[in-house]
Amino acid sequence: MAYDRFNPYNELPQLPPAQEFNEDPVILKKLVSASRALAKVDGQIEKLPNPKMLINTIGLQEAKTSTEIENIFTTDDELYRAISSDKKLPKIDSSTKEVLRYKEALWTGYNNLAVTGKFDVPMIIDIMQKIKKTNEGIRPSQALTVIKRGQSELRPGEVVYTPPRGKGVLEPMLKNLVEYLNSDDKTDPLVKMAIAHYQFESIHPFSDGNGRTGRIINLLYLVNSGLLSSPALYLSKQIIASKDAYYYQLGAVRQNNDFTRWVLYMLDVVEKTSLHIAGIVQEILDQMDATLEYGKSNMKWYNKEINEVLFTQPYTKWESLATAMNKKARNTMKKYISELVRHKILRPQKEWKETYYVNNELVKILEG
Numbered sequence: 001m002a003y004d005r006f007n008p009y010n011e012l013p014q015l016p017p018a019q020e021f022n023e024d025p026v027i028l029k030k031l032v033s034a035s036r037a038l039a040k041v042d043g044q045i046e047k048l049p050n051p052k053m054l055i056n057t058i059g060l061q062e063a064k065t066s067t068e069i070e071n072i073f074t075t076d077d078e079l080y081r082a083i084s085s086d087k088k089l090p091k092i093d094s095s096t097k098e099v100l101r102y103k104e105a106l107w108t109g110y111n112n113l114a115v116t117g118k119f120d121v122p123m124i125i126d127i128m129q130k131i132k133k134t135n136e137g138i139r140p141s142q143a144l145t146v147i148k149r150g151q152s153e154l155r156p157g158e159v160v161y162t163p164p165r166g167k168g169v170l171e172p173m174l175k176n177l178v179e180y181l182n183s184d185d186k187t188d189p190l191v192k193m194a195i196a197h198y199q200f201e202s203i204h205p206f207s208d209g210n211g212r213t214g215r216i217i218n219l220l221y222l223v224n225s226g227l228l229s230s231p232a233l234y235l236s237k238q239i240i241a242s243k244d245a246y247y248y249q250l251g252a253v254r255q256n257n258d259f260t261r262w263v264l265y266m267l268d269v270v271e272k273t274s275l276h277i278a279g280i281v282q283e284i285l286d287q288m289d290a291t292l293e294y295g296k297s298n299m300k301w302y303n304k305e306i307n308e309v310l311f312t313q314p315y316t317k318w319e320s321l322a323t324a325m326n327k328k329a330r331n332t333m334k335k336y337i338s339e340l341v342r343h344k345i346l347r348p349q350k351e352w353k354e355t356y357y358v359n360n361e362l363v364k365i366l367e368g
Helices: 025-047 051-056 058-069 076-084 094-116 121-132 170-182 189-203 210-224 235-241 243-256 260-298 304-310 318-325 330-342 360-367
Strands: 159-161 347-351 354-358
Touching: 025 189, 025 260, 094 121, 094 210, 121 170, 121 210, 159 243, 170 189, 189 210, 189 243, 189 260, 210 235, 235 243, 235 260, 243 260, 260 304, 260 360, 304 318, 318 330, 318 354, 330 354
Parallel strands: none
Antiparallel strands: 347 354
């Protein structure tokens, strides 16, 4: 039965696809450059004194950009305040909450895989539930779901895809997807990630949150395959920069079941993103060295541990510094922080009843 964007795609072929990728010279050539770029960024991340520092820097940027694809916008400033506070802030807008939930879902999945080493359907459902803060699961079989063009696109409101639906239709598709993700075949993990992402977006198993859930699965799969040590690749930035091509290539696979152009598109996303993040990480490393040298030359008490705390996230509370310095007295910390401000390593910023200390140099790097 021919594919028709107006009818539920219940004939979505199962994985793995019949197409052979290991002998395609065009894909192999792109795979080499994408793999090298990915290895480069992973090596850069490993150079960081605490690789998980990226959770609150590049990882947060991934969360922010991924939600922007869904037309949910917030500011870096609001995000940094929210993750730096140890109290419930009185004014966190709904968009910021969405981004923070994305980050929570990403690291919940990461920790789950660290224990089990395998994907499963409940884990994928849990990721979506954390993103959307809901108890809903797979969308109801009777739900009429269609994908339409956004208001900012050409021909807004036009139907571009009708996902599968019906009683007992989605569950076997998801089961097949996780079996494919967990299978140990000869397909390169980057190619498998691209194929699995297409399949997940085509199944469209949830009423909402499918795009963000799918992009989290991408990162988790790369980590679980040993290609990334931390889920900080920030793929969403490149996807949003080529949003039209992303949706066009998804549709092209459905039309002719040929994955070549889609795989090439996703490999290009990985390569460009990897090179971009490698540059950011190198800038962070260089700035850390420069700040450490400057701090030690101007303050006798400044050391490597304090320096690392200041680069863990763009905004710092005095309590975080106190913990790193093994200091508890507020007056003592006030003296040290005053020196950091006087030497322009930190900048104070008061919001509501809290004062945050901003690492301006780190913020500049992250904002590009």
